[in-house]
Amino acid sequence: MAYRYLLLVARHDAVRIGRTLKGLGPVLAVVVAAAAVAGAVAWAEVPARLSLHGGFVDISAYRYGGRLVLDGLPLYGSRDPATNLRFTYPPFAALPMAPLALLPFWLVTALWTAASVGALAGVILVVGRALRRPVPGWLVALLTAGAFALEPVWQNLTFGQINLLLMLAVLVDLTYPERRWSGVLVGIAAGVKLTPLVFVVLLVLAGRRTTAGRALLAFAGTVAIGFATIPGSARTYWADNLVKAGRVGPPELAHNQSVFGTLTRLLDGVPPTLLWLAVAGPLALAIVALGAVWWRRGDRVLGAGFGALAMLLASPVSWSHHWVWAVPVGLALWTHSRWASLLWTAVFVARPFVWPPWGDRREYGWGPIEHVLGNAYLIAALVLYLWAAVRLRAHGTGPAPGRSRRGSPPRSLPARRDFGAVRGTP
Template sequence: MQRRDRGVVRQREHERVLAPTGADDEDAQFAGHERRSYVPWILVLAVGGTVVGALVGGFTDLHVYRYAGRTVLDGMSVYAADDPVTGLPFTYPPFAAVLMVPLALVPGWLAAGLWTGASAACVAATVVVVRRAHQLPTPGWLVASVALATIALEPVWQNLAFGQVNALLMLAVVVDLVRPERRWSGVLVGVVAGIKLTPLVFVVLLVLVGRRAAAGRAVLAFAATVAVGLVAVPGASSYWTDGLLDARRVGPPALAHNQSAFGALTRLLDGPPPTWLWLAVAGPLALAVVVVGAACWRRGDRVLGTCLAAMAMLLASPIAWSHHWVWAIPVAVALWERSRWAAAAWSAVFVSRPILWPPWGEGRELEWGVADHVAGNAYLLAALVLASGVAVTLRRPG
């Protein structure tokens, strides 16, 4: 057993000795009472989301997901053609296509309903995990209220409107990293990375905070997803050889909705930057944000540490559409207990969506002035301000 692990064990034993008789039973009863409080509310949100999703339907990205699932069932290459309904390609790794098979087995209206309900439940569950990590009460009415309020955030309603997968992936990462370490810690991070490569950033976070065993499990789980994809999806190798580094296949990188460093540079330079310039800018910035996140984690705030790693992930990715920024939710919940003003300011950025204040679409981003670039890169800049503020706070004594 490593020295750090022995210290953790001794600390927990010390806490058990000092705890009053019956404290564990009381804590368990309290946790059970809270669970009975918030679970019904989450189920209500899930049912409500299912009904709304089934009635509304027509979610663009969900169409693409179902196309990928059908293609796998038909034994054809997912990457050889685009979805005939939307005309859009499937841009995720092969393993993700395998997971989309169940969506292809049910009618479109049912898939839309279940997907929306699952996303709503995941948003609420994320609120629960974050608040419990901070040892805050999680009554059902509060969880439901916060979850409903998040719909005002542009990334959240965009995520729901497109039928995106981001809320599900966010919950998986939060559950894996924020909760106390278990024997399977890191596995969910690896699986999520197999669905969407950018979460590999969380492996770097695990290494920096000394959780090398969890990092190893994440890498092994990711490798397993790659193997499954290669076996189950015909032509899967073309994703790794042709589509992986083609950011333009995902969409126009200059579009205002792309809130990554690559997108900001593309808009600033009137075209995609050279690879060396992108790496020279995004690499150090992302690494610095992850390092701040690791320092925050070591100070005892796993939630904010994980969220900062997510900010680094979005910053470093060639494409970080605005609906990828659902990580605004756990950041806002975490900031609320530190500073109401900071949480309000952070949330205001994503409610007011300044990224769409300047002219956008059809290449108009390439004509932006200085003020347009500031507003049009608001999510990216907010993440950098957050990381800088946390870094300053960590340097203060105590």
């Protein structure tokens, strides 16, 4: 009897796994295709890969950091010979990069691209489930491929950036905080790139203090691991590099869509630290507070999105490819307002910040219209903040009841629309 029962369970699981893989077939096809293209491009361009736009330069810098760890050399102070870039992340981030230094560049690029595209598809799945809008495999593949049109997404893929992977980790924790170990992924993400610490504030304001505490403990663990494995580099980073915003590039560059970058361009020079804090601090706090309200009222995706926007505005340097959070925010907006979602997405497809002259400090010569275009992502975030605040005010601002068993939205917010309820996708 026990044997027959185990056989029946195994059969049931096999059928369920088969159905899942069948539903995700289009997604796997997109991932494999992207990885194959990335590997072929890297193989063909190894001697002159920097001539390609993007050129996978960031993954090259990651591998260089991993090589320094393997060789026992200081992590900071030198530059990757292939890209002339420094490794700028916390010491903990270099440790998982060490195995990449042992693999050929074309293979690393293919694997990294596959992981990034897979993370993007995972984000779409997580968003759909968090919004109680199941997304079939074909639609996940369609939205994943469509997201390539957004500038932050394709920049991540061509540069070989880590943002898509971190976004998935954070979203899993923020949309499913009831899990036993929720918060750990946020802490690890912060250990890799610091800025996700903003989500700890969001969790506290949203009433998830235990999850926030778990995130802080996980982050402290990453710091301790850094000191235990590469103590010299850890001391250098936390004592010196942490406060050097300019170490990652010129802050006035148009691609820096943060408050610090905007002030630098407006003032034709780096703003005083107190002025930057006086502007960025209250603004980021207001945005993350609004995110906490939306989170508590049932839309955890949009709430997390506002936390991400606060993070992007508060950071001294938020390159345009850091704005991959445009994807989950756009999907969340689609369930509230099609026009808001389409307009939001259009900004990140058009990338107006490169329309004015940029580079070589030409940003210092911008006129009023060029400043509006050149700070498009930041302005879009502020407009979204105003829209969301007005919408909350129109539908009441008191605490909303929790979700029903079927996951229906709070009564005080208008009913959401399915991703596939109308022709077209965001």
